[in-house]
Amino acid sequence: MTVTSLIGGHVSVTGGLATGGLKYMAEIGAEMIQVFVTNPRGWALTEGKPDEDAKLAESGVPTFIHLPYLVNFGSPNPDTLANSAAVVRHTLRRGVQTAARGVVVHTGSAVTQPRENAMRQLREHLLPLLDEIPDGGPDLLLEPMAGQGAMLCATVQDLEPYLAQLDWHPRAGVCLDTCHAFAAGHDLAAEGGVKETFDALHAIAPGRLKLIHANDSKDVCGSKKDRHENIGAGHIGVQPFADLMRHPAVAGVPICIETPGKAPKHAEDIALLKKLRDG
Numbered sequence: 133m134t135v136t137s138l139i140g141g142h143v144s145v146t147g148g149l150a151t152g153g154l155k156y157m158a159e160i161g162a163e164m165i166q167v168f169v170t171n172p173r174g175w176a177l178t179e180g181k182p183d184e185d186a187k188l189a190e191s192g193v194p195t196f197i198h199l200p201y202l203v204n205f206g207s208p209n210p211d212t213l214a215n216s217a218a219v220v221r222h223t224l225r226r227g228v229q230t231a232a233r234g235v236v237v238h239t240g241s242a243v244t245q246p247r248e249n250a251m252r253q254l255r256e257h258l259l260p261l262l263d264e265i266p267d268g269g270p271d272l273l274l275e276p277m278a279g280q281g282a283m284l285c286a287t288v289q290d291l292e293p294y295l296a297q298l299d300w301h302p303r304a305g306v307c308l309d310t311c312h313a314f315a316a317g318h319d320l321a322a323e324g325g326v327k328e329t330f331d332a333l334h335a336i337a338p339g340r341l342k343l344i345h346a347n348d349s350k351d352v353c354g355s356k357k358d359r360h361e362n363i364g365a366g367h368i369g370v371q372p373f374a375d376l377m378r379h380p381a382v383a384g385v386p387i388c389i390e391t392p393g394k395a396p397k398h399a400e401d402i403a404l405l406k407k408l409r410d411g
Contacts, residue, residue, distance in 0.1 A: 135384035137344075137377060138194055139405045140164035141398050142390045149180060149230070150187035157193065160398040161406070164194040164386045166236070166343075169226045172200050175215045177222040180229060189231035194386055196307075196343055197227050197270070198236045205258050206240040206250030206284050217257050220272070224261065227270035233386075234273040234342050236307045239285035239294060241277075250284055255297045262301040273307040273342050278315035278358035286316035286356075288333045295337060306337055309345035309390075310376070311361075314368055317354045321368050326375040334381040344387045346373060346405060362391045363401045374408040 140162030145152045149167060157165050170178040188195060203216045220237065227235045242250035262272060274294065279286035285294045291306060298304050314320050318329040333341060348366030350359035364370040376382055389401045 137382060137384060137409065138163040138386045139346075139402055139409060140166070140194075140386065140388055141402060142166040142198065142388060149184040150191065151184065153188065154191060154193065156395065159395045161402050164196070164388065166196040166198055166388045166390075168200075169197050169223060169230070170200055170219065172198070173202065174200060175202060175219060177219060180226055182229075185226070185229040189229065195230060195232045196234045196236060196273070196386070196388065197223055197230070197232050199223055199238070201238065203237055204240040204243070205254045206242045206245075206282075207253075208243055208245040208249070213253065213257055217261065220258075220261050221264065224265055224270060224272065228266060228268075232270045234271045234305060234307070236273045236275050236343065239274050239276050239283070239290075242282040242284060244282075247282065247284070250282075251293070251297050254284070254294070259298050259301065262298060262303045265303045271303050271305040271342055273305045275307040275309055275345070276312055276316065278312045279317065279356040280358070286312070288313070288318065288329060288336060291333070292336050295340075304340070305342035306333070306340045307343040307345060308333065308341060309347060310368060310373075311345070311347035311349045311366075312358060314349045314353050315351060315355050315357055319353045320372040320376075321353065326372050326379060330376070330379040330381045341381055341385050344376070344382065344385055346376075346387045346389050346401075347391055360391055362393065362397060363389070363404050370404070370408070373405060374411075377405075377409045 143156040348361040
Protein backbone atom coordinates (compact mmCIF):
# COMPACT_ATOMS: atom_id res chain seq x y z
CA MET A 133 0.00 0.00 0.00
CA THR A 134 1.36 3.43 -1.01
CA VAL A 135 1.99 5.89 1.80
CA THR A 136 0.11 9.14 1.12
CA SER A 137 2.04 12.38 0.81
CA LEU A 138 0.63 15.26 2.85
CA ILE A 139 0.05 18.44 0.81
CA GLY A 140 0.40 21.92 2.24
CA GLY A 141 2.15 25.22 1.85
CA HIS A 142 4.34 27.95 3.19
CA VAL A 143 2.07 29.87 5.56
CA SER A 144 1.83 33.38 6.94
CA VAL A 145 2.56 33.56 10.67
CA THR A 146 1.05 37.01 11.19
CA GLY A 147 -0.59 36.87 14.61
CA GLY A 148 1.84 34.31 16.01
CA LEU A 149 3.81 31.28 14.81
CA ALA A 150 1.09 28.82 15.86
CA THR A 151 -1.96 31.10 16.09
CA GLY A 152 -1.38 32.74 12.71
CA GLY A 153 0.25 29.76 11.03
CA LEU A 154 -2.46 27.24 11.92
CA LYS A 155 -5.19 29.75 10.97
CA TYR A 156 -3.65 30.22 7.52
CA MET A 157 -3.20 26.45 7.24
CA ALA A 158 -6.95 25.93 7.78
CA GLU A 159 -7.79 28.73 5.35
CA ILE A 160 -5.88 27.12 2.46
CA GLY A 161 -6.73 23.50 3.27
CA ALA A 162 -3.13 22.51 4.04
CA GLU A 163 -2.16 19.20 5.66
CA MET A 164 1.38 20.34 6.55
CA ILE A 165 3.11 23.71 6.80
CA GLN A 166 6.39 25.50 6.21
CA VAL A 167 7.23 28.68 8.12
CA PHE A 168 9.90 31.29 8.66
CA VAL A 169 10.89 31.77 12.30
CA THR A 170 13.18 34.74 11.56
CA ASN A 171 13.20 37.55 8.97
CA PRO A 172 13.83 35.70 5.66
CA ARG A 173 15.90 38.61 4.35
CA GLY A 174 17.98 39.36 7.45
CA TRP A 175 20.34 37.92 10.04
CA ALA A 176 18.33 38.63 13.20
CA LEU A 177 18.20 35.64 15.58
CA THR A 178 14.56 36.09 16.55
CA GLU A 179 13.55 34.35 19.75
CA GLY A 180 10.18 32.64 19.65
CA LYS A 181 7.35 33.07 22.11
CA PRO A 182 7.44 29.93 24.27
CA ASP A 183 3.63 29.59 24.31
CA GLU A 184 3.43 29.83 20.48
CA ASP A 185 6.32 27.39 20.01
CA ALA A 186 4.69 24.93 22.43
CA LYS A 187 1.29 25.31 20.77
CA LEU A 188 2.78 24.50 17.36
CA ALA A 189 4.74 21.55 18.77
CA GLU A 190 1.66 20.18 20.52
CA SER A 191 -0.57 20.61 17.44
CA GLY A 192 1.06 17.59 15.82
CA VAL A 193 1.02 19.39 12.44
CA PRO A 194 3.99 18.31 10.30
CA THR A 195 6.07 21.50 10.21
CA PHE A 196 9.18 22.57 8.31
CA ILE A 197 11.20 25.77 8.81
CA HIS A 198 12.82 27.63 5.93
CA LEU A 199 16.09 29.41 6.69
CA PRO A 200 16.73 33.02 5.58
CA TYR A 201 17.78 33.49 1.95
CA LEU A 202 21.09 35.12 2.93
CA VAL A 203 22.57 31.88 4.31
CA ASN A 204 25.52 30.86 2.13
CA PHE A 205 28.29 28.51 3.28
CA GLY A 206 30.09 29.02 -0.05
CA SER A 207 30.54 32.76 0.38
CA PRO A 208 34.04 34.27 0.33
CA ASN A 209 32.82 36.88 2.83
CA PRO A 210 33.81 35.85 6.39
CA ASP A 211 30.89 37.79 7.90
CA THR A 212 28.42 35.93 5.70
CA LEU A 213 30.00 32.62 6.77
CA ALA A 214 29.82 33.49 10.47
CA ASN A 215 26.25 34.77 10.20
CA SER A 216 25.21 31.70 8.21
CA ALA A 217 26.51 29.37 10.92
CA ALA A 218 24.84 31.42 13.66
CA VAL A 219 21.43 31.53 12.00
CA VAL A 220 21.48 27.81 11.10
CA ARG A 221 22.42 26.88 14.68
CA HIS A 222 19.68 29.18 16.02
CA THR A 223 17.04 27.86 13.60
CA LEU A 224 17.83 24.21 14.33
CA ARG A 225 17.26 25.02 18.01
CA ARG A 226 13.94 26.65 17.13
CA GLY A 227 13.16 23.50 15.18
CA VAL A 228 13.57 21.47 18.37
CA GLN A 229 11.29 23.88 20.27
CA THR A 230 8.54 23.69 17.62
CA ALA A 231 8.95 19.93 16.92
CA ALA A 232 9.72 20.72 13.27
CA ARG A 233 10.59 17.77 11.04
CA GLY A 234 13.14 19.65 8.98
CA VAL A 235 14.96 22.93 8.45
CA VAL A 236 15.42 23.88 4.78
CA VAL A 237 18.65 25.55 3.63
CA HIS A 238 19.59 26.74 0.15
CA THR A 239 22.75 25.01 -1.04
CA GLY A 240 24.61 28.27 -1.71
CA SER A 241 27.03 29.79 -4.17
CA ALA A 242 30.79 30.21 -4.52
CA VAL A 243 30.07 33.84 -5.57
CA THR A 244 33.52 35.09 -6.73
CA GLN A 245 35.83 32.42 -5.32
CA PRO A 246 36.92 29.06 -6.80
CA ARG A 247 34.34 26.30 -6.35
CA GLU A 248 36.89 24.09 -4.55
CA ASN A 249 37.33 26.72 -1.85
CA ALA A 250 33.58 27.05 -1.42
CA MET A 251 33.16 23.29 -1.10
CA ARG A 252 35.90 23.15 1.55
CA GLN A 253 34.08 25.85 3.50
CA LEU A 254 30.91 23.81 3.31
CA ARG A 255 32.66 20.92 5.04
CA GLU A 256 34.34 23.13 7.61
CA HIS A 257 31.32 25.17 8.65
CA LEU A 258 28.22 23.06 7.92
CA LEU A 259 29.36 19.59 8.95
CA PRO A 260 29.81 20.58 12.64
CA LEU A 261 26.24 21.94 12.72
CA LEU A 262 24.89 18.60 11.51
CA ASP A 263 26.77 16.90 14.36
CA GLU A 264 25.03 19.21 16.86
CA ILE A 265 21.48 18.16 15.92
CA PRO A 266 20.05 16.23 18.88
CA ASP A 267 18.14 12.95 18.62
CA GLY A 268 14.56 13.85 17.78
CA GLY A 269 15.62 17.23 16.37
CA PRO A 270 14.91 18.32 12.79
CA ASP A 271 16.95 17.15 9.82
CA LEU A 272 18.76 19.81 7.80
CA LEU A 273 17.29 19.67 4.28
CA LEU A 274 19.50 20.77 1.39
CA GLU A 275 17.58 22.60 -1.35
CA PRO A 276 19.37 22.66 -4.75
CA MET A 277 19.07 25.96 -6.60
CA ALA A 278 18.04 27.02 -10.12
CA GLY A 279 21.64 27.09 -11.38
CA GLN A 280 22.20 30.83 -11.77
CA GLY A 281 25.69 32.22 -11.17
CA ALA A 282 28.21 30.10 -9.26
CA MET A 283 25.67 27.85 -7.51
CA LEU A 284 27.23 24.88 -5.70
CA CYS A 285 24.27 22.56 -6.27
CA ALA A 286 21.52 22.85 -8.88
CA THR A 287 20.97 19.52 -10.64
CA VAL A 288 20.15 16.28 -8.85
CA GLN A 289 23.61 15.04 -9.91
CA ASP A 290 25.23 17.97 -8.05
CA LEU A 291 23.91 16.50 -4.80
CA GLU A 292 26.47 13.68 -4.94
CA PRO A 293 29.63 15.79 -4.43
CA TYR A 294 27.73 18.12 -2.10
CA LEU A 295 26.64 15.31 0.23
CA ALA A 296 30.11 13.76 -0.04
CA GLN A 297 31.58 17.00 1.40
CA LEU A 298 29.27 16.44 4.37
CA ASP A 299 30.37 12.79 4.75
CA TRP A 300 26.84 11.71 3.77
CA HIS A 301 25.83 12.80 7.26
CA PRO A 302 22.65 10.97 8.40
CA ARG A 303 20.98 14.28 9.35
CA ALA A 304 21.47 15.79 5.88
CA GLY A 305 18.29 15.35 3.88
CA VAL A 306 17.06 16.80 0.57
CA CYS A 307 14.30 19.26 -0.29
CA LEU A 308 13.65 19.21 -4.04
CA ASP A 309 12.00 22.29 -5.57
CA THR A 310 10.31 21.49 -8.90
CA CYS A 311 10.80 25.03 -10.26
CA HIS A 312 14.50 24.98 -9.35
CA ALA A 313 15.01 21.52 -10.88
CA PHE A 314 13.23 22.57 -14.10
CA ALA A 315 15.25 25.81 -14.30
CA ALA A 316 18.46 23.83 -13.73
CA GLY A 317 17.71 21.63 -16.76
CA HIS A 318 15.60 18.69 -15.52
CA ASP A 319 12.78 18.70 -18.08
CA LEU A 320 9.90 17.62 -15.85
CA ALA A 321 7.42 18.57 -18.59
CA ALA A 322 8.87 16.10 -21.10
CA GLU A 323 7.57 12.56 -21.47
CA GLY A 324 9.25 10.54 -18.72
CA GLY A 325 11.00 13.64 -17.34
CA VAL A 326 9.66 13.27 -13.81
CA LYS A 327 10.57 9.57 -13.68
CA GLU A 328 14.08 10.25 -14.96
CA THR A 329 14.66 13.02 -12.39
CA PHE A 330 13.36 11.12 -9.38
CA ASP A 331 15.02 7.87 -10.47
CA ALA A 332 18.33 9.77 -10.52
CA LEU A 333 17.66 11.31 -7.11
CA HIS A 334 16.85 7.92 -5.63
CA ALA A 335 19.98 6.38 -7.16
CA ILE A 336 22.23 9.13 -5.76
CA ALA A 337 20.63 9.76 -2.37
CA PRO A 338 18.19 6.95 -1.53
CA GLY A 339 15.87 7.75 1.35
CA ARG A 340 17.12 11.34 1.74
CA LEU A 341 14.18 13.11 0.05
CA LYS A 342 12.24 14.59 2.99
CA LEU A 343 10.29 17.47 1.40
CA ILE A 344 9.18 18.64 -2.05
CA HIS A 345 8.53 22.27 -2.93
CA ALA A 346 5.83 22.02 -5.60
CA ASN A 347 6.07 25.11 -7.78
CA ASP A 348 5.37 25.63 -11.46
CA SER A 349 7.85 27.79 -13.43
CA LYS A 350 7.33 31.14 -15.16
CA ASP A 351 10.37 30.36 -17.33
CA VAL A 352 11.37 27.56 -19.69
CA CYS A 353 13.42 24.49 -18.80
CA GLY A 354 17.11 25.30 -18.39
CA SER A 355 16.47 29.03 -17.92
CA LYS A 356 18.40 29.10 -14.62
CA LYS A 357 15.72 31.52 -13.40
CA ASP A 358 13.99 30.94 -10.06
CA ARG A 359 10.52 32.36 -10.71
CA HIS A 360 7.65 30.36 -9.26
CA GLU A 361 4.23 30.09 -10.89
CA ASN A 362 0.90 28.64 -9.73
CA ILE A 363 0.39 24.95 -10.43
CA GLY A 364 -0.55 24.40 -14.08
CA ALA A 365 -0.07 28.06 -15.03
CA GLY A 366 3.62 27.73 -15.95
CA HIS A 367 5.93 25.80 -18.26
CA ILE A 368 5.86 22.61 -16.19
CA GLY A 369 2.08 22.13 -16.40
CA VAL A 370 -0.32 19.94 -14.46
CA GLN A 371 0.51 16.39 -15.56
CA PRO A 372 4.10 16.30 -14.19
CA PHE A 373 2.76 16.96 -10.69
CA ALA A 374 0.45 13.94 -11.05
CA ASP A 375 3.43 11.88 -12.30
CA LEU A 376 5.51 13.08 -9.35
CA MET A 377 2.98 11.77 -6.85
CA ARG A 378 3.06 8.31 -8.45
CA HIS A 379 6.84 7.97 -8.17
CA PRO A 380 7.94 5.50 -5.45
CA ALA A 381 10.64 7.89 -4.15
CA VAL A 382 7.90 10.43 -3.30
CA ALA A 383 5.70 8.06 -1.29
CA GLY A 384 5.01 9.67 2.08
CA VAL A 385 7.15 12.74 1.36
CA PRO A 386 5.31 16.00 2.24
CA ILE A 387 4.60 18.33 -0.69
CA CYS A 388 4.64 22.09 -0.02
CA ILE A 389 3.63 24.91 -2.38
CA GLU A 390 5.49 28.24 -2.49
CA THR A 391 3.40 29.73 -5.30
CA PRO A 392 2.43 33.36 -5.97
CA GLY A 393 -0.68 35.04 -4.62
CA LYS A 394 -2.55 35.10 -1.34
CA ALA A 395 -4.75 32.56 0.47
CA PRO A 396 -7.39 32.03 -2.30
CA LYS A 397 -4.70 31.17 -4.89
CA HIS A 398 -2.85 28.95 -2.42
CA ALA A 399 -6.10 27.15 -1.63
CA GLU A 400 -6.62 26.53 -5.38
CA ASP A 401 -3.11 25.12 -5.82
CA ILE A 402 -3.47 22.81 -2.83
CA ALA A 403 -6.92 21.63 -3.96
CA LEU A 404 -5.51 20.84 -7.42
CA LEU A 405 -2.57 18.89 -5.99
CA LYS A 406 -4.90 16.92 -3.68
CA LYS A 407 -7.07 16.08 -6.70
CA LEU A 408 -4.00 14.82 -8.60
CA ARG A 409 -2.96 12.77 -5.57
CA ASP A 410 -6.37 11.29 -4.83
CA GLY A 411 -7.72 10.98 -8.39
